[in-house]
Amino acid sequence: MPDVMTLVELGGPLAAIGGAAYARKAHPTAYWTTVGLPLSVVRLLASYCSTMDACGLTVEPSRLRALAVRATTRREVRPVPPRRGIPRPTSTGLRVRIRLAPGQEPADVAASSERLRHAWGVHAVHVVSLKPGVVELRLVGFDVLRKVKMPRQARSELLAVPVALREDATAFVRDYRTVPHQLVLGATLSGKSMFLRNLLTGLAAQPVALVGIDCKRGVELSPFAPRLSALATEPDEAAKLLPVLVREMEDRYDLIKARQGIAPTTPDEEITSDVWGLPEGERPYPIVVFVDEVAELFLVATRKDEERRDEMVTQLIRLAQLGRAAGIYLEVCGQRFGAELGKGATMLRAQLTGRVCHRGNDEASAKMALGDIAPEAVGVASTIPAEVPGLAVAGDSSGGWIRVRTPYLSLADAAATCRETAELVPDVLALEPFRPHAPAPPVTAPVTLAKPRPANG
Numbered sequence: 092m093p094d095v096m097t098l099v100e101l102g103g104p105l106a107a108i109g110g111a112a113y114a115r116k117a118h119p120t121a122y123w124t125t126v127g128l129p130l131s132v133v134r135l136l137a138s139y140c141s142t143m144d145a146c147g148l149t150v151e152p153s154r155l156r157a158l159a160v161r162a163t164t165r166r167e168v169r170p171v172p173p174r175r176g177i178p179r180p181t182s183t184g185l186r187v188r189i190r191l192a193p194g195q196e197p198a199d200v201a202a203s204s205e206r207l208r209h210a211w212g213v214h215a216v217h218v219v220s221l222k223p224g225v226v227e228l229r230l231v232g233f234d235v236l237r238k239v240k241m242p243r244q245a246r247s248e249l250l251a252v253p254v255a256l257r258e259d260a261t262a263f264v265r266d267y268r269t270v271p272h273q274l275v276l277g278a279t280l281s282g283k284s285m286f287l288r289n290l291l292t293g294l295a296a297q298p299v300a301l302v303g304i305d306c307k308r309g310v311e312l313s314p315f316a317p318r319l320s321a322l323a324t325e326p327d328e329a330a331k332l333l334p335v336l337v338r339e340m341e342d343r344y345d346l347i348k349a350r351q352g353i354a355p356t357t358p359d360e361e362i363t364s365d366v367w368g369l370p371e372g373e374r375p376y377p378i379v380v381f382v383d384e385v386a387e388l389f390l391v392a393t394r395k396d397e398e399r400r401d402e403m404v405t406q407l408i409r410l411a412q413l414g415r416a417a418g419i420y421l422e423v424c425g426q427r428f429g430a431e432l433g434k435g436a437t438m439l440r441a442q443l444t445g446r447v448c449h450r451g452n453d454e455a456s457a458k459m460a461l462g463d464i465a466p467e468a469v470g471v472a473s474t475i476p477a478e479v480p481g482l483a484v485a486g487d488s489s490g491g492w493i494r495v496r497t498p499y500l501s502l503a504d505a506a507a508t509c510r511e512t513a514e515l516v517p518d519v520l521a522l523e524p525f526r527p528h529a530p531a532p533p534v535t536a537p538v539t540l541a542k543p544r545p546a547n548g
């Protein structure tokens with residue numbers, strides 16, 4: 092048994108360790124910048140060559156180098172690591188550029204990222220290919236997705252909204268011009284609405300028409316009514332709105348044809364240019380269509396509903412196939428999106444190239460979102476814990492994927508942004524009949540500190 096003196100002597104260091112552990116957990120950014128960052132820079136600089144060697148990332152030296160080493164020193168000629176740049180510290184970690192040695196590819200470095208993270212004592216190492224032959228190692232000091240803080244330099248541009256934080260501490264930007272249509276999947280309470288909320292408020296300040304189809308009686312999208320150009324809250328209303336959107340798309344195709352001297356008989360599928368080629372004064376406003384709980388559009392009770400469903404699905408598929416050139420983009424949300432939804436479901440899903448997969452009910456749900464674009468991400472998406480709502484795996488058709496999490500945004504703040512930007516609703520004549528009635532802002536009773544007294548008191 093240790094004597095009293097030993098315990099007293101140990102007290103100081105133990106308290107220091109306890110304090111450091113507490114600081115690391117409670118204030119990760121401050122802890123990282125004051126303690127973790129200098130340690131990691133020293134570790135990286137001191138052990139770069141040996142770590143690269145241990146990870147199998149060194150190559151044989153050139154003949155000239157070998158000759159020079161032999162001529163000038165008595166050292167044995169050792170394999171050389173890829174050349175590195177100067178480490179650049181950031182508030183969440185540090186970055187260092189690496190010029191790949193001949194014969195190496197970014198995947199070789201990415202395969203060693205787990206080993207590198209342990210060697211340098213950081214939370215994660217991400218490898219990003221910057222240009223042929225150059226990769227950037229992004230060392231992240233702590234779990235940035237635990238408490239999301241968007242990077243300060245993340246700015247919205249037209250149709251490009253920084254909507255979530257990526258695990259490499261950069262912004263996940265929803266860019267409609269590069270990925271026109273997206274599918275957002277997740278079980279109930281997984282954070283889909285939060286994702287839509289961030290996206291919608293990001294777009295609210297832009298000259299973009301926002302359209303909502305929310306067949307859960309509008310519970311998700313109604314609070315944003317002041318900024319919406321159109322809102323359908325029942326399948327019947329959606330069945331009226333979708334053909335109007337398709338007609339608007341066809342009119343825009345006619346406009347492009349007229350402007351560019353393309354024969355009016357040319358099929359829409361063969362026109363390669365888009366609304367962005369039109370002069371600014373003639374260019375129609377982009378339209379982003381949010382579909383919340385897409386399964387509600389597919390589910391039918393009677394034979395008559397079946398016809399209506401088929402029509403709506405065909406219209407959605409047409410919008411997804413041809414909408415991009417006409418400046419019409421889809422953001423489709425749901426819990427599951429598989430063949431069991433019925434005719435056209437998988438065809439529509441194939442057109443939605445952007446994928447964001449929140450926690451699902453089972454592995455099959457994750458497969459529906461990511462199986463056809465990034466199969467190796469399915470396992471990661473299936474292990475998202477229920478205690479971290481908003482955490483998701485984002486992939487795109489290029490095969491890349493990354494974990495992301497939206498920042499918390501309260502419904503009241505999002506609704507307030509929509510009220511403040513209500514005058515920015517652009518004029519899209521065809522959507523005018525579907526413009527929702529904006530509910531009046533909640534009136535808060537004035538707070539009085541005086542206690543009411545009975546009249547006869």
Ligand SMILES: Nc1ncnc2c1ncn2[C@@H]1O[C@H](COP(=O)(O)OP(=O)(O)OP(=O)(O)O)[C@@H](O)[C@H]1O
Pocket residue numbers: 277278279280281282283284285286480481482496497498499
């Ligand atoms: N990024 C986040 N950070 C913190 N809390 C979050 C985040 N995303 C979601 N939440 C919280 O998790 C809960 C569920 O989120 P949300 O309503 O977005 O889920 P959902 O997938 O839309 O659920 P449903 O399908 O039932 O509407 C909410 O209380 C929300 O505040």
